Amino acid sequence: MAETNQPTLARRATALYGAVALVSLIGLADSIYLTVEHVSGRSVRCTIVSGCSEVLSSPYATVRGIPLAAIGAIAYFIVFSLATLAAFGYKGVGKLLPLIVAAMFLTTLWLLYLQAFVIGHFCQFCLLSALVTTTLMGLVIAALRAKVGNLATD
Amino acid sequence: MRLFGDSDLAHNYMKRALPLVIIAAVLGAGLLTAWYLQRSTAETPAPPPTTNASPSQNAASRSNQAEPGAEPPHALGSSNAPVTLEEFGDFECPPCGMLHPILKNLEGEFGPAKLRIIFREFPLVPAHAHALAAARAAEAAGLQGKFWEMHDMIYENQKAWHEAFDVRLIFEGYATKIGLDLEQFRRDNTNEIVEQRIFLDGKRAHSLGVKGTPTVFLNGREVPFESLAPDKLKALINSELAARP
Numbered sequence: 001m002a003e004t005n006q007p008t009l010a011r012r013a014t015a016l017y018g019a020v021a022l023v024s025l026i027g028l029a030d031s032i033y034l035t036v037e038h039v040s041g042r043s044v045r046c047t048i049v050s051g052c053s054e055v056l057s058s059p060y061a062t063v064r065g066i067p068l069a070a071i072g073a074i075a076y077f078i079v080f081s082l083a084t085l086a087a088f089g090y091k092g093v094g095k096l097l098p099l100i101v102a103a104m105f106l107t108t109l110w111l112l113y114l115q116a117f118v119i120g121h122f123c124q125f126c127l128l129s130a131l132v133t134t135t136l137m138g139l140v141i142a143a144l145r146a147k148v149g150n151l152a153t154d
Numbered sequence: 155m156r157l158f159g160d161s162d163l164a165h166n167y168m169k170r171a172l173p174l175v176i177i178a179a180v181l182g183a184g185l186l187t188a189w190y191l192q193r194s195t196a197e198t199p200a201p202p203p204t205t206n207a208s209p210s211q212n213a214a215s216r217s218n219q220a221e222p223g224a225e226p227p228h229a230l231g232s233s234n235a236p237v238t239l240e241e242f243g244d245f246e247c248p249p250c251g252m253l254h255p256i257l258k259n260l261e262g263e264f265g266p267a268k269l270r271i272i273f274r275e276f277p278l279v280p281a282h283a284h285a286l287a288a289a290r291a292a293e294a295a296g297l298q299g300k301f302w303e304m305h306d307m308i309y310e311n312q313k314a315w316h317e318a319f320d321v322r323l324i325f326e327g328y329a330t331k332i333g334l335d336l337e338q339f340r341r342d343n344t345n346e347i348v349e350q351r352i353f354l355d356g357k358r359a360h361s362l363g364v365k366g367t368p369t370v371f372l373n374g375r376e377v378p379f380e381s382l383a384p385d386k387l388k389a390l391i392n393s394e395l396a397a398r399p
Contacts, residue, residue: 025180028180028184029187032184032187032188032191033191035188036188036191045247045249045366045367045368045369045379046244046247046248046249046250046278046281046282046366046367047278047281047365047366073184077180077181077184080177080180081177084173084176084177085173085177087173088169088170088172088173089169090173
């Protein structure tokens with residue numbers, strides 16, 4: 001039974017890491033767009049449609065002068081790189097990935113709280129990023145479970 | 155046999171290198187996308203030239219064809235000043251609040267003979283709950299000849315009233331501070347002239363294609379948002395002055 005499960009679980013973990021890499025690309029594209037909007041000042045200006053301008057012009061949109069979206073883009077790129085390496089069988093990277101995704105997920109919860117209760121406006125691009133990070137969290141947990149199951153059958 | 159081993163080695167090497175190639179490709183694509191987006195945002199949309207007129211003549215004609223806005227406009231500086239800066243602003247918009255001290259400095263630096271500053275109302279309703287009340291308060295103060303005093307008061311205290319539930323009493327406090335007749339101010343808040351001025355400025359904004367605030371026109375040409383930084387704006391005014399001795 002164990003012999004038949006082992007390759008299936010390993011394949012499942014590989015597929016899940018592949019999915020993590022693909023989903024993180026959505027987050028990467030979203031945060032690159034937001035970074036450019038922020039740097040160019042387009043979204044920082046107030047527009048008739050409320051939401052992004054309020055969120056991106058708030059003091060929470062930057063950390064020591066660095067746009068939060070740029071930090072997000074770097075984080076998504078790191079997740080993409082680690083997931084790609086893990087999917088191709090690189091050892092060790094699978095351990096770092098859950099830590100980074102968990103940190104991103106916690107940051108996302110904090111940002112959702114800020115949008116809902118402090119800024120009072122939601123930005124659809126920030127909500128997309130929250131959805132991506134939550135999906136990544138789910139996929140990484142599933143990949144971890146597949147890996148643990150694989151080790152248990154060894 | 156040896157050949158077979160070499161092929162396995164090459165296959166393994168390829169398998170190890172492939173993810174690195176993918177990562178590098180994504181990094182390159184990401185940087186290219188950022189560069190492309192940045193470039194397309196930096197380019198300001200210009201009206202297609204229909205005649206052999208210079209860009210500034212084209213801009214001036216576009217400005218002339220637009221709705222005139224409330225007359226007379228709220229303006230600081232001489233009507234003969236070589237440079238006219240027209241701002242479409244919303245008193246509740248944080249970037250407009252940030253632009254306010256920049257324009258005050260430029261006004262002092264260039265003086266009324268060189269620079270004329272016009273303020274146009276463009277309250278972003280319903281995005282900003284108190285923007286219309288603030289515009290009304292400024293216009294009502296204008297009916298007593300103190301538009302700019304109220305304009306400055308509202309912008310300088312933006313953070314104080316932005317979060318308030320009812321701003322009426324706050325604005326009445328400002329009216330008292332700048333020496334307005336309070337009863338008159340209260341009545342003028344719902345005055346038809348006040349409503350009409352805000353409406354006419356809004357019409358002008360729409361006819362010029364204004365989508366957000368602050369939007370600034372310098373001698374009829376829209377200044378890109380990223381050029382509203384003090385040094386860039388100053389350089390633009392200087393180049394306009396140099397072009398019109």
